[in-house]
Amino acid sequence: MAKLYLIPTTLGDTTIERVLPPDLTHLISSIPVFIVENIRTARRFLKKVNPAIVIDDLTFFELNQHTEKKEISRFLEPNKEGLDIGIISEAGCPGVADPGAEVVKIAHTKNIQVVPMVGPSSILLALMASGMSGQNFAFNGYLPIKNPEKSLQIKMLEKRMQTEGQTQIFIETPYRNAQLLDELLKNCDPQTMLCIAADITLDTEFILSKPIAYWKTHIPDIQKRPAIFMIGKI
Structure with a gap:
């Protein structure tokens, strides 16, 4: 069953290895769909995690203060097709002082498994x-x-x-x-x-x-x- 992964990011300009476990970097490389606060910084983060990632092969949905709530449910539709989805915050942990909580709330109503990953808060x-x-x-x-x-x-x-x-x-x-x-x-x-x-x-x-x-x-x-x-x- 496809899952919704909550992916922590670095808190600033530091190395991935310093704050994220290797298992997480491997997982990120396998996820085809991402819900992010800012597409540009998310792309930069993904390339930092794995320079071999082909960014153009990925699908991004942008979630921030400008996103209408009625659009958020649509971001989870790839899950129905068996695709894993990752949520990436601008810094730190998604869902904590972060709009990602709205996606997680909807995921629970749709019985989508939510998986929080280890990272810096x-x-x-x-x-x-x-x-x-x-x-x-x-x-x-x-x-x-x-x-x-x-x-x-x-x-x-x-x-x-x-x-x-x-x-x-x-x-x-x-x-x-x-x-x-x-x-x-x-x-x-x-x-x-x-x-x-x-x-x-x-x-x-x-x-x-x-x-x-x-x-x-x-x-x-x-x-x-x-x-x-x-x-x-x-």
């Missing part, structure tokens, strides 16, 4: 390295862009962390990292622990957990770098 890697609770945590995605909504959300997440001991994880568009850090420093208690994890799995990787009071005098250069932010207890 910036969210989990950052949590592992933070020293914060991995028993009780929440991923909140993107915080509001503007105030007062952003500052209110930060205070709410901090209160949840304090009362429930729940690590709060969130992300930001890289070019707004500095603004988010500034809001965290303004709104959080000086003793609240903040972990900043940037460029995970890359040679420039930066992961550090310190109190808000520390960050106020040690501002890291994280602007335009993919980053994960966490507040919690250590």
Whole structure:
């Protein structure tokens, strides 16, 4: 029976061998149909996985914020013909902070077997390295862009962390990292622990957990770098 494979990708310009197991690279080479966020970057990734792949022999469906929901079900039609399908995110794991979840939801209604493959997740890697609770945590995605909504959300997440001991994880568009850090420093208690994890799995990787009071005098250069932010207890 044909399957739907969830294929993690590298988190940046790093080698395939560093983050993806050999079995996955062999599997990718055998899949004829892909659902991707961006066809151009997906093609580049596939060539990086296996330079011998003939890109023109593959079928691509593009899934992003511009895709109409009524089109998504059509992307799974090759499965009826016995063809395996792979979902490729722009970075990291499909279905996690990623539109691929919509495809997976439809696949379950059609009784298509969904197979998650091993690969890097910036969210989990950052949590592992933070020293914060991995028993009780929440991923909140993107915080509001503007105030007062952003500052209110930060205070709410901090209160949840304090009362429930729940690590709060969130992300930001890289070019707004500095603004988010500034809001965290303004709104959080000086003793609240903040972990900043940037460029995970890359040679420039930066992961550090310190109190808000520390960050106020040690501002890291994280602007335009993919980053994960966490507040919690250590």
